[in-house]
Amino acid sequence: MSETIALSFEEIPYDWRVPGTYVEVRPSYTNLGVLGFPARALLIGQQLAAGTATPATPYRITRLDQAKRLFGAGSVAAAMAEAFLAANTTSDLTMIGLADPGDGVAASGSLTLSGTPGASGVLALYIAGRRVPVTVAAGAALNDIAAAIRAAIAADPDLPVTASGTLATVTLTAKHAGAVGNQIDVRLNRLPGEATPPGLAVAITPLSGGAGAPDVGAALAAIAAEWYTDIAVAWTDSANLLALTSELAARYAAMGRLDAHAYAGLAGSFGQLAAAGAALNSPHLTLIGARASPSPPWAWAAALCGVATFHLANDPARQLRSLALPGIAAPAQADRFTPTEQDLLLRDGISTFDVARDGAVRLSRVITTYQTSPLAVEDTAWLDVMVPKTLSRIRYDWSGYVSLTYARHKLADDGSPAAEHAEAVVTPRQMHGAWAARCKLYERQGWIEDAERTVAESVFQRSASDRNRLEARQKVRVIGNLMVLAAMLQFEA
Structure with a gap:
């Protein structure tokens, strides 16, 4: 005779005496696929006094004429909206305008x-x-x-x-x-x-002769509790980038839970771009730079943000190489960086692009500005933008899956009677099994590789000091991308 399983009901009292048939309806997440990812983009730009927007206030944007009306025709913010919408008309877009600095020239x-x-x-x-x-x-x-x-x-x-x-x-x-x-x-x-x-x-x-910049902190304060996955900013002065990267680091931390990646554009010579990139070291910031492009840097940033928001939401592990930045004007032939200069820029945290025969600007390699570990050791762990994006996606999916599946579960030791006979109980071994199942799903999605090994190296255990706490070390190996094909072509002399 099989042993009785203690069923746990959410709506039916355990001692109800009124006759009748009472049936709870609840979902099962056993075969739950990858959770949908709510990609949300944010553009932060400068607005003109002629605009109707209240500075440092988020506005949801669906049309270019709306942005022009809010931030003023000819404004930096309106130009950013135009560049983003040329690249991406489907992602959820919010914009914040900041007024000119009071002491600006x-x-x-x-x-x-x-x-x-x-x-x-x-x-x-x-x-x-x-x-x-x-x-x-x-x-x-x-x-x-x-x-x-x-x-x-x-x-x-x-x-x-x-x-x-x-x-x-x-x-x-x-x-x-x-x-x-x-x-x-x-x-x-x-x-x-x-x-x-x-x-x-x-x-x-x-x-x-222009001088001064708004304080991006005012915009960041306006979204303190809001989640945006991709952010483009118009300013690259050290004070604003420091404030931005500090905010991004806090958002990406375990207790932040508001993962975001930011994009900014630079204009300048090879030396100027290399120096600007080398001064930064954030896995959550991407800079793209050009010398003497007709399009302003903030348009580059917004276009890249539009492309990245769309494509990295579809597949966070797939590189952006060859994708066009619509509406962005390429530098003249003499102003384009050589392959050697591009390689050096990639070592200094600057993303690169190519120019097609028709003049279209196409992304080459999109990286972060992360270059060294906290101990100043050269480190490529967070080099490509796909790494933080893929890890964000996995963390989001795993957190959502656990919340849906084990929202009110009790925690017991492996092999305990409660784990064997009670319904709403989870153990370290069961959670490890759930992690293994999700990793197989991530592997089929092409986000990670060698899932069997990484799952075997993952650890789930009950805390020795808190019986309500389950601790884990979850290993993943983010899938690579075909960046370089190095071959030796031999012939018989």
Whole structure:
């Protein structure tokens, strides 16, 4: 005769005497697949006073015109929204705008015209990657051409600058006060076939002199209890990056439970990017840098965030190589980093990209800024962005599975009578078995490899000092990616 199992009911009293049939309905999670992952992106950018948004307040964004209205046309925040939505229109997107710093200084630059156009043509001016075409008539006066340029700039509210000046000079002033204005690229004739009308010369003085940045801490405080999986920020000064990486580390910790990964863009020479990356060391921050790209760094950050949010939610262990950053303008051929420079940048925490024949910017290797252990020993454990993303996904799934399956279970020793006969009891061995089953699922998903070995090396045990505590060391081996194929091609001489 089989022994009786003590069944545990949630809704039916154990001593109910009224006749009838009473049936509880509850789910079984025995064959539960991977839990859905709620990917949520957050963009933090600078807003203009013309925007209707309250600074440091989260807004859920579904349309570009909504972002322009909230943060102001031509703002850094609106440009970030445009870049993100060009790359990803399906992920849940929230944005926070921060006002210009009160003591900020706006960057300025200029266009100085000279000569006389000997033929009609179109002057193709580009500001922050946006094309501003100006028709020039043969023999036109410089004052008239300059006035036409100022009018064309004023006609495009999405440009990040305003235009003023007199005679043959056009003064460009960043709409934002702050160092962001120094990163606004101004150039002529970017596309094949574009050329300044013969006889006309335009001298460009790049925007400079911008100073100051908002405090990203105000935005982080606004989301203190909210979970966002991917965050893009517009500023890369040391103070803001320190605040950001400290927040990310706290969120990723066991007691934080708000895992997030952040993205930021840099503009500068090879040396400047290498120095900026080498000064950082966070497994939760990704920097991507370019030299002399028409697109501003905050657009790079937002586009990368959009791509990563979508694809790493679909498969956190799969590299992002070859994926395009839509709408991001590639640097000119002479400004692109060589393979050797790319390799060195990857050793300094800077992610890299390639440029396809059609001019599309395609990701090469997306890494974190983590480079050394806490004891300053070179360490590649957290090199690729897939590592923290995969571990976040596994932790989320395992925590959710345990919460669903063992929400009200009691804890007993292996082999105890309660473990054998009671229904709502779990033991270290049973939890180890559940971990083994989930690892097999993770292995089939292509997140980890060699699950049998890692499960065998995992340990589950009851605490010696707290009978209500189950302790575990759970081993996983994150799957690799095909980054390099090194081969020796031999031939017979």
